[in-house]
Amino acid sequence: MRRRDWILLPVLGLITIALLMVSAESIARWSFPTSESGLQGCFAKGIPWGNAGAVPNTVCSERMAESKYLAEYRFNSCGHRAGVECGPKQAGSYRIVMIGSSMAMGLFTPREMTFASLLPPKLSQETGRKIELYNEASGGEFRGGPFPMRGSISQFKEVLSASPDMVLWVVTPMDVENATFEGPSPEQMAAIQNRAGSGVRSGHLANVWNKVKAAVTQGTIDKELRGRWDQSRTSLALKHIFYGSESQQQYVDSYLKNQDDSGFLRADMSPKWRNSLAAFEGYAEAFESQAKKANLPFVVVLVPNRAQAAMLSMGRDQWPAGYDPYKLDEEMRAIVEKHGGTYVDVLPEFSKIPNPEQHYFPIDGHPDAEGHAMIADVLAHGLTNGAIPQLKASAQPQAQLERGR
Amino acid sequence: MDSASFQFVLFGLIAAIVSNFSRSRVWRSIILMLASLIFLAMLAQQLIVFIPLAGFLLLGYLGLAMLERGWSKLTVWTIVAVIFAYVWLKKYTFLPEGIFLHSPYFTLGLSYIFFRVLHLLIDAGESASEGSINKIGIGAYLLYTLNFTTFVSGPIQRYNEFAQDQFADEPIPLGPRVIGLQLERLVRGFFKVNVLAMLLHIVQQNGIAQLSQPISPSHRAVAAFWLVAVYPFFLYANFSGYIDIVIALARLMRVRLPENFDRPFSASSFLDFWNRWHISLSMWLKTYVYNPLLLALMRRISSQAMAPFLGVFCFFVTFFLIGIWHGRTSEYAVFGVLQGGGVAINKLWQLQLAKAIGKKKYKELAKNPIYIAFGRGLTFTWFAFTMFWFWANWKQIHTIFTAMGVVQWFAVWLAIWLTATAVLAGWEWLRAMLLSIQTAEGPVLTGRYARVVYASALGLAAFVVTVLLNQPAPGIVYKAF
Numbered sequence: 106m107r108r109r110d111w112i113l114l115p116v117l118g119l120i121t122i123a124l125l126m127v128s129a130e131s132i133a134r135w136s137f138p139t140s141e142s143g144l145q146g147c148f149a150k151g152i153p154w155g156n157a158g159a160v161p162n163t164v165c166s167e168r169m170a171e172s173k174y175l176a177e178y179r180f181n182s183c184g185h186r187a188g189v190e191c192g193p194k195q196a197g198s199y200r201i202v203m204i205g206s207s208m209a210m211g212l213f214t215p216r217e218m219t220f221a222s223l224l225p226p227k228l229s230q231e232t233g234r235k236i237e238l239y240n241e242a243s244g245g246e247f248r249g250g251p252f253p254m255r256g257s258i259s260q261f262k263e264v265l266s267a268s269p270d271m272v273l274w275v276v277t278p279m280d281v282e283n284a285t286f287e288g289p290s291p292e293q294m295a296a297i298q299n300r301a302g303s304g305v306r307s308g309h310l311a312n313v314w315n316k317v318k319a320a321v322t323q324g325t326i327d328k329e330l331r332g333r334w335d336q337s338r339t340s341l342a343l344k345h346i347f348y349g350s351e352s353q354q355q356y357v358d359s360y361l362k363n364q365d366d367s368g369f370l371r372a373d374m375s376p377k378w379r380n381s382l383a384a385f386e387g388y389a390e391a392f393e394s395q396a397k398k399a400n401l402p403f404v405v406v407l408v409p410n411r412a413q414a415a416m417l418s419m420g421r422d423q424w425p426a427g428y429d430p431y432k433l434d435e436e437m438r439a440i441v442e443k444h445g446g447t448y449v450d451v452l453p454e455f456s457k458i459p460n461p462e463q464h465y466f467p468i469d470g471h472p473d474a475e476g477h478a479m480i481a482d483v484l485a486h487g488l489t490n491g492a493i494p495q496l497k498a499s500a501q502p503q504a505q506l507e508r509g510r
Numbered sequence: 511m512d513s514a515s516f517q518f519v520l521f522g523l524i525a526a527i528v529s530n531f532s533r534s535r536v537w538r539s540i541i542l543m544l545a546s547l548i549f550l551a552m553l554a555q556q557l558i559v560f561i562p563l564a565g566f567l568l569l570g571y572l573g574l575a576m577l578e579r580g581w582s583k584l585t586v587w588t589i590v591a592v593i594f595a596y597v598w599l600k601k602y603t604f605l606p607e608g609i610f611l612h613s614p615y616f617t618l619g620l621s622y623i624f625f626r627v628l629h630l631l632i633d634a635g636e637s638a639s640e641g642s643i644n645k646i647g648i649g650a651y652l653l654y655t656l657n658f659t660t661f662v663s664g665p666i667q668r669y670n671e672f673a674q675d676q677f678a679d680e681p682i683p684l685g686p687r688v689i690g691l692q693l694e695r696l697v698r699g700f701f702k703v704n705v706l707a708m709l710l711h712i713v714q715q716n717g718i719a720q721l722s723q724p725i726s727p728s729h730r731a732v733a734a735f736w737l738v739a740v741y742p743f744f745l746y747a748n749f750s751g752y753i754d755i756v757i758a759l760a761r762l763m764r765v766r767l768p769e770n771f772d773r774p775f776s777a778s779s780f781l782d783f784w785n786r787w788h789i790s791l792s793m794w795l796k797t798y799v800y801n802p803l804l805l806a807l808m809r810r811i812s813s814q815a816m817a818p819f820l821g822v823f824c825f826f827v828t829f830f831l832i833g834i835w836h837g838r839t840s841e842y843a844v845f846g847v848l849q850g851g852g853v854a855i856n857k858l859w860q861l862q863l864a865k866a867i868g869k870k871k872y873k874e875l876a877k878n879p880i881y882i883a884f885g886r887g888l889t890f891t892w893f894a895f896t897m898f899w900f901w902a903n904w905k906q907i908h909t910i911f912t913a914m915g916v917v918q919w920f921a922v923w924l925a926i927w928l929t930a931t932a933v934l935a936g937w938e939w940l941r942a943m944l945l946s947i948q949t950a951e952g953p954v955l956t957g958r959y960a961r962v963v964y965a966s967a968l969g970l971a972a973f974v975v976t977v978l979l980n981q982p983a984p985g986i987v988y989k990a991f
Binding site for chain 1: 690712713715716718719723724725958959962963965966967969970974975978979981982
């Protein structure tokens with residue numbers, strides 16, 4: 106080994122690492138592009154969290170890195186991503202007003218590909234009557250008053266003012282978990298505000314230097330570096346590839362390791378999930394009593410998250426001991442029916458679908474366009490199988506009726 | 511502490527640094543013993559679980575002591591006792607269930623200790639019968655059998671090789687170049703186990719999952735192709751990566767461990783394959799099973815015409831034993847039959863072809879690149895298919911083989927053979943071409959600058975996958991044997 110190698114070899118190693126990092130990030134940014142503007146643009150600035158809905162008549166678009174599509178969010182004069190202007194229903198039609206969170210709103214998916222868009226023609230086809238679905242679900246990160254959320258009981262009046270014939274509440278496990286959510290932590294709030302103002306570049310270098318200095322002096326450099334890594338597109342791309350390529354069994358096994366998130370899949374639910382269910386029951390009771398007063402059918406349906414869908418599809422004999430993906434379903438049915446609502450159980454339908462988890466974004470967890478189509482099919486079947494008399498599948502579906510005319 | 515984890519590598523590096531504080535063999539031996547004991551203590555929480563292992567080591571040492579005292583007539587009995595103790599502790603299924611110990615105990619590394627103890631006993635027995643006794647003290651015996659670098663999955667080092675380096679008055683040199691090479695090998699091994707093997711494992715698991723799902727026959731055939739083709743590469747990355755790590759750590763402690771792999775997928779025949787795959791195991795069995803068995807048979811059967819077939823028979827027995835050494839269930843017995851059968855058929859083919867076309871023509875044919883390429887593809891395919899009995903149980907094997915019809919399986923087999931022939935030949939060509947780019951110091955790709963570049967790249971990838979993504983890699987497969 107020559108003397109110069111003592112300098113040359115470490116430098117060569119560092120250059121290799123730097124080049125790889127830069128090229129990996131460039132390739133990841135090229136392969137997983139995102140749009141600059143986002144859903145935040147449709148919300149009033151300075152209100153990073155709360156029930157305030159989207160600013161009426163705004164349009165914004167967003168391409169999430171994992172998605173193939175640029176999703177346009179077009180909010181009507183009532184601030185709803187409903188695809189129609191808010192107002193009275195069309196004459197002769199049966200109006201379902203849907204409430205829920207980001208999944209029901211169709212986050213990251215073009216509106217025409219969401220299940221909110223795909224479901225009405227299917228229901229009309231099955232029932233032989235004209236069905237329209239007015240989507241009042243809202244979401245995004247702590248934004249726009251999803252159901253349930255602190256304050257959404259009073260917000261329910263808005264739902265009733267949309268002259269529904271039926272209210273459909275599409276719930277996800279995360280909604281149940283968020284029922285106890287009191288608002289973002291100061292760090293989360295700061296992160297949201299930072300992201301909202303990420304376009305501002307003035308003093309950027311100085312900011313970076315101040316952050317590095319603070320991280321070193323406070324001994325949080327490892328946390329800071331991990332945070333930086335998590336925000337990189339390389340991290341996102343690798344996680345997307347790894348999570349997406351895992352087999353169903355591998356994915357479920359790794360998901361269940363996080364006992365906090367996966368507590369709702371346990372046959373014996375954790376106290377945290379029991380608390381969440383109790384809070385959820387408070388919302389369900391309030392919504393159902395208001396719907397009852399208005400003499401409206403109130404229907405609740407649970408759409409599984411990615412891991413739950415995977416477990417349902419795996420089949421009972423493959424579940425690890427102590428786990429039951431139907432447990433939350435049973436608990437919710439008991440709650441909803443106790444207060445006079447109708448619970449439509451669609452989870453068994455997922456057991457018939459091979460690899461349903463492939464139709465969710467691997468990291469983000471929302472359904473992709475194929476996932477929305479899958480959910481539309483499942484909901485159409487669940488809502489028309491007789492549990493809701495008004496939507497019972499007709500002996501002569503609409504297509505036949507139209508042909509007969 | 512998993513055997514190829516970051517913690518294990520760090521532990522090994524600390525042991526190597528402390529070991530090099532002095533060149534004295536006593537110091538190095540004390541550090542190796544301490545490191546081995548700490549390693550063992552980290553593998554199990556309770557002392558009681560080590561009692562059967564300690565008993566096995568004691569039995570081996572007592573046998574060794576008796577043979578060293580010249581009691582050569584006891585050689586066979588001590589060997590039989592050690593084999594029985596091993597089979598009993600490993601709970602081989604052909605023994606009645608009632609005789610096993612039912613409380614949990616520690617058997618990790620026992621298979622490799624078994625080979626080391628057996629080798630000491632056989633050599634001591636031979637020395638005793640020749641009257642040349644070379645005594646091994648209890649300290650050296652324990653140091654050799656419990657050496658943490660070879661404890662979990664080998665390689666199976668012979669005692670004289672170990673003693674030559676470990677107890678040398680002047681230890682083998684360890685300059686900057688050697689340290690650099692070992693660090694590069696550590697990174698390479700860590701990458702193989704924690705990144706490459708992990709990725710290949712995902713592909714294999716997907717193959718298994720897809721075969722049990724309602725997919726089209728063509729998709730099913732593709733899934734079967736990947737399932738069969740990927741496992742040998744996974745096993746190679748998993749095992750050879752671990753071996754890279756321990757060889758590098760041992761070298762940093764100034765001990766040279768034997769190589770266990772020599773580019774096995776470049777083997778052009780199944781016989782050649784076993785000269786390149788798990789070399790320390792196959793060499794051990796050739797020394798202590800094949801050679802003595804062949805000699806014994808040739809003494810009894812003097813017919814010249816039979817001599818080649820005795821070799822075939824001995825190959826079968828030797829490689830059958832390799833199969834059943836891997837595990838105690840009937841799947842491994844079939845695996846042994848397939849390994850022994852593969853080697854025996856390969857030998858028979860060579861004999862019959864040489865007889866049919868003449869030795870000279872056969873030698874020419876054996877050098878033909880096309881013959882070599884197809885032989886390489888066939889070797890890979892045979893090995894890949896035998897792997898089902900290595901990693902799967904009968905239920906899984908049944909599910910896999912009933913997922914498709916015989917014709918489809920034949921098509922998959924043929925596709926793997928042709929693909930392996932083309933891909934492996936392409937790889938050999940590319941490797942030869944890249945290595946032909948040379949400077950005065952040798953091939954550029956094996957030079958220190960190239961090594962630093964790819965060690966940095968592999969190290970970065972391994973860091974990202976293991977530390978940042980926290981992606982779990984499967985454990986070392988050979989740890990279980």
